[in-house]
Amino acid sequence: MCHACVMEDVKRSMMSRRSLFAGAAAAGTAALALGALSARPALAQSTGKVVDLTHVFDEKFPTFDGKPGIAYEEAVNIDQAGYQLWKLTIFEHSGTHIDAPLHFSKDGKSVAELAPESLICPLCVIDLTAKARDDANAMVEPADIEAWVSANGEIPKGACVAMNSGWAAKVAxxxxRNDAAGNFAFPGFSTAATDMLAGMEVGAIGVDTLSLDPGNSTDLAVHHSWLPSGRFGIEGLANLDQMPAKGATLFVGAPKHARGTGGPARILAMM
Structure with a gap:
């Protein structure tokens, strides 16, 4: 399906599903508020090692629509003024970035309205690399979550559950972004998995790909369900292969611009 067709399907789906998730936003907000509280035990036991989960963001970084996500214009020249300054033009959803509830709901929380305590939370990493090697559009499914819980214990309320598909190594x-035929092709979450995580009061999900949904999605169903519920997502994560399955604490350096549907962010983890 062409990219323009995908976007038209998304627009129609947004209109039809909007009312379905309005009642879930309060539950999502409550889950997010648990993040910092749940992170305290891990912080107390941390080694102090910090891992940067953020890609360097420049004009070459892949974007969903294929257009550069950032443009630089010289505002002040150092040879002329003694200091230098760039004027930046940035698309919110480019680079390593946040998807706020407002991204897929008319009246959801903007990135500036995200509760500060939700931006510090336990990090749980699901390893999807084996599945992704066999299927470029592999998904985190309920069975993957159940296997994680069996191996690591319960997922803390308010946590961020991130998918490590190994896709960050392909960023250059x-x-x-695409398969050999030019179609979107990258791993993501299934709605069955995110519905399960919502029931566990997870606060956020993250991916090392371009989208919370897999590349072959035609309706962006995870975006339509997860974000309007009051939760947020993180796309384009780096270095998840350096993270343990559990025990790290995530620090989300979300931007704080009014009416923001998301934005490039500095994402750090303490182990």
């Missing part, structure tokens, strides 16, 4: 290659 066309394969990060």
């Amino acid at each position: 290659s066309p394969e990060f």
Whole structure:
């Protein structure tokens, strides 16, 4: 399906599903508020090692629509003024970035309205690399969550559950975004998995790909269900292969611009 067709399907789906998730926003907000509280035990036991989960953001970084996500214009020249300054033009959903509830709901929380305590939370990493090697559009499914819980214990309320598909290693290659035929192709979450995580009062999900949904999604169903519920997502994460399955604490350096549907962010983890 062409990219324009995908976006038209998304617009129609947004109109039809909006009312379905309005009642879930309060539950999502409550889950987010648990993040910092749940992170305290891990912080107390941390080694102090910090891992940067953020890609360097420049004009070459892959984007959903294929257009550069950032443009630089010289505002002040150092040879002329003694200091230098860039004027930046940035698309909110580019680079390593946040998806706020407002991104897929008319009246959801903007990125500026995210509760501060939700931006510090336990990090749980689900390893999807084996599945992703066999299927470029592999998904985190309920069975993957159940296997994680069996191996690591319960997922803390308010946590961020991130998918490590190994896709970050492809970021400089066309394969990060498309298959050989030019179609979107990258792993993501299934709605069955995110519905399960919502029931566990998880506060956020994260991916090392371009989208919370897999590349072959035609309706962006995870975006339509997860974000209007009051929760947020993180896309384009780096270095998840350096993280343990559990025990790290995530620090989300979300932007704080009014009416923001999301934005590039500095994402750090303490182990």
